[in-house]
Amino acid sequence: DTGVSQDPRHKITKRGQNVTFRCDPISEHNRLYWYRQTLGQGPEFLTYFQNEAQLEKSRLLSDRFSAERPKGSFSTLEIQRTEQGDSAMYLCASSFSGAGTDTQYFGPGTRLTVL
Amino acid sequence: AQSVTQPDIHITVSEGASLELRCNYSYGATPYLFWYVQSPGQGLQLLLKYFSGDTLVQGIKGFEAEFKRSQSSFNLRKPSVHWSDAAEYFCAVGATPGFQKLVFGTGTRLLVSP
Numbered sequence: 045d046t047g048v049s050q051d052p053r054h055k056i057t058k059r060g061q062n063v064t065f066r067c068d069p070i071s072e073h074n075r076l077y078w079y080r081q082t083l084g085q086g087p088e089f090l091t092y093f094q095n096e097a098q099l100e101k102s103r104l105l106s107d108r109f110s111a112e113r114p115k116g117s118f119s120t121l122e123i124q125r126t127e128q129g130d131s132a133m134y135l136c137a138s139s140f141s142g143a144g145t146d147t148q149y150f151g152p153g154t155r156l157t158v159l
Numbered sequence: 160a161q162s163v164t165q166p167d168i169h170i171t172v173s174e175g176a177s178l179e180l181r182c183n184y185s186y187g188a189t190p191y192l193f194w195y196v197q198s199p200g201q202g203l204q205l206l207l208k209y210f211s212g213d214t215l216v217q218g219i220k221g222f223e224a225e226f227k228r229s230q231s232s233f234n235l236r237k238p239s240v241h242w243s244d245a246a247e248y249f250c251a252v253g254a255t256p257g258f259q260k261l262v263f264g265t266g267t268r269l270l271v272s273p
Contacts, residue, residue, distance in 0.1 A: 048202075077260065086163075086249050086263030087203070100260065135202055148261060150195070150203040 046070070048151035050136050056157045057126055064122045065154045069138030076119050077148060078111055079135040080104065087135050093119060094141065126158045161186040161254045165264035172240045173272050180235040180267050182250030191253030192233040193261065194224055198246045206248075209233060220244070245271045 049068045057063050069076050075094050079087035090109070091101045095116040105111075108126075113119040123130055133153045139146035162185045172178050184190055191210050195203040207218025214226040224235045233250060247268050251261040 050202075079261075084265070086251070086265050087261075089260040089262070092260060102260075137203075147193075147205065147208055149205065152202040155200070 048136055048138050048149055050134075050151040050154050052154055053152060054155050054157075056159065058159050059126060059128060061126055062122065062124045063126060063156065064120055065134055065136075065156075067119045067121070067136030067138075067151060069118070069136070070140075070149060073138035073140045073149075074116070075139045075141050075146060075148075076113055077137040077139075078119070078121050079137065081133040081135055081153070082131075090121075123156075126156075128158045131156055131158045161190070161252050161262050163250050163252050163262055163264035165248075165250055165267050167267045168265070169268045169270065171270040171272055174242050175239050178235075178237045178240045178244070178269070180248050180250075180269070182233045182235065182264060183231050184233060184250070184252045185231065186252055186254070190233075192224075192226060193251045193253070194218065194222070194233075194235050195249045195251060195263075196246045197249065197266075203249065206235070240269075240271055242271045242273070245269055 051066045077092045078090040081087040090105050091111050093113040108124045111121045133155050135153045137148040137150045139148045164183045193208045194206040197203050206222050207216050209216050209226045217223050222237050247266045249263050249266045251263045
């Protein structure tokens with residue numbers, strides 16, 4: 045199977061601009077996750093979808109962040125009015141929820157730099 | 160709340176030597192535990208996982224990990240390190256049965272010397 049893909053791989057933007065990232069999960073996976081990883085840290089959970097429903101959001105996900113998964117397939121993460129503190133690697137993962145022990149598989153990430 | 164501690168920020172190992180990376184978790188119930196590896200600028204690759212059963216689990220690339228409930232540990236080991244193993248290693252815990260998110264440690268950077 046083709047793993048999780050993310051687009052773009054790198055994004056450089058100016059402060060105040062909006063950006064959107066896309067994630068395509070493994071095809072049969074019904075769960076999709078977004079994480080953020082800053083330099084020298086482990087990934088931190090942002091939000092999660094089961095099919096098209098967004099079931100949990102972290103306190104890290106401020107009002108400037110919005111995520112969608114309109115048809116239960118690919119997902120987008122939008123950041124409005126970017127700030128320098130948003131610079132990070134944004135990781136997407138997907139899993140299949142069977143027997144309550146699903147395993148998350150990660151994409152290559154989108155590295156965002158806000159100038 | 161659940162948490163993961165990886166006490167070693169950096170570890171340097173000679174090529175061919177054995178490796179042990181430490182991971183301690185804090186979680187009240189039976190944890191679901193994972194080790195992932197990340198090469199520079201890349202996403203995370205799953206090395207191995209523990210859900211239940213045998214406390215010694217085998218993974219890819221010759222890695223293994225042992226779950227020790229009494230020590231709240233899930234240390235990663237490899238008997239002979241290769242230069243290509245140089246990367247960042249993350250331990251993670253799944254928070255609840257049917258968990259919806261992973262909680263990661265801060266990672267251990269492995270350097271391999273010739």
